[in-house]
Amino acid sequence: DAKTTQPPSMDCAEGRAANLPCNHSTISGNEYVYWYRQIHSQGPQYIIHGLKNNETNEMASLIITEDRKSSTLILPHATLRDTAVYYCIVRVARTGTYKYIFGTGTRLKVLA
Amino acid sequence: DTGVSQDPRHKITKRGQNVTFRCDPISEHNRLYWYRQTLGQGPEFLTYFQNEAQLEKSRLLSDRFSAERPKGSFSTLEIQRTEQGDSAMYLCASSHLRDWNTEAFFGQGTRLTVV
Numbered sequence: 001d002a003k004t005t006q007p008p009s010m011d012c013a014e015g016r017a018a019n020l021p022c023n024h025s026t027i028s029g030n031e032y033v034y035w036y037r038q039i040h041s042q043g044p045q046y047i048i049h050g051l052k053n054n055e056t057n058e059m060a061s062l063i064i065t066e067d068r069k070s071s072t073l074i075l076p077h078a079t080l081r082d083t084a085v086y087y088c089i090v091r092v093a094r095t096g097t098y099k100y101i102f103g104t105g106t107r108l109k110v111l112a
Numbered sequence: 113d114t115g116v117s118q119d120p121r122h123k124i125t126k127r128g129q130n131v132t133f134r135c136d137p138i139s140e141h142n143r144l145y146w147y148r149q150t151l152g153q154g155p156e157f158l159t160y161f162q163n164e165a166q167l168e169k170s171r172l173l174s175d176r177f178s179a180e181r182p183k184g185s186f187s188t189l190e191i192q193r194t195e196q197g198d199s200a201m202y203l204c205a206s207s208h209l210r211d212w213n214t215e216a217f218f219g220q221g222t223r224l225t226v227v
Contacts, residue, residue, distance in 0.1 A: 036218075041221075042220055043203055044218045045218070096167050098143060098162070099157045100145070100157070102154035
């Protein structure tokens with residue numbers, strides 16, 4: 001299964017854009033990249049996902065490189081409530097299985 | 113719809129005891145997943161159900177672990193003869209089979225402490 005690699009921690013000033021990188025160099029052609037975040041002791045919360053095109057929703061933007069080996073999650077105007085652990089995930093889907101493979105995550109701290 | 117529900121939220125048990133956790137997915141969600149998360153780590157995949165069929169089990173799911181989804185709705189995860197290493201957060205998630213391009217919704221988890 002594909003593996004993701006993320007920096008363990010990052011800081012971002014409140015109101016600035018937070019750019020969280022992820023490496024997924026072993027991703028296969030039909031595997032989607034997902035981002036979730038987890039606030040202390042809660043279940044992971046969905047943010048955004050994509051296959052090869054850049055995506056944007058009300059929470060964030062996802063930039064996927066052309067070779068699909070890496071991606072960046074962008075929170076355009078970080079707030080204190082965005083402090084959380086952010087997980088870059090590869091979704092595996094093939095005959096007999098369907099699962100989300102989590103990395104170790106990036107702990108983002110938004111500073112006032 | 114109230115989302116994915118897990119019960120209990122917390123469980124403290126003595127080593128060697130059996131425990132069972134329940135997950136109620138979002139209604140009409142055909143796919144159901146169990147994950148385990150230890151402190152400071154990302155969630156690790158345990159098993160996947162499509163309706164009532166258990167299609168994949170991780171190597172992490174030892175013989176002491178068993179999961180069921182008897183009618184394709186709620187699911188249970190049982191751990192027999194618990195060990196201290198089983199202490200973790202157990203997360204359940206669900207998603208819809210119909211949409212290939214969809215996200216999974218996670219519950220709040222059951223935190224197990226084995227003493």
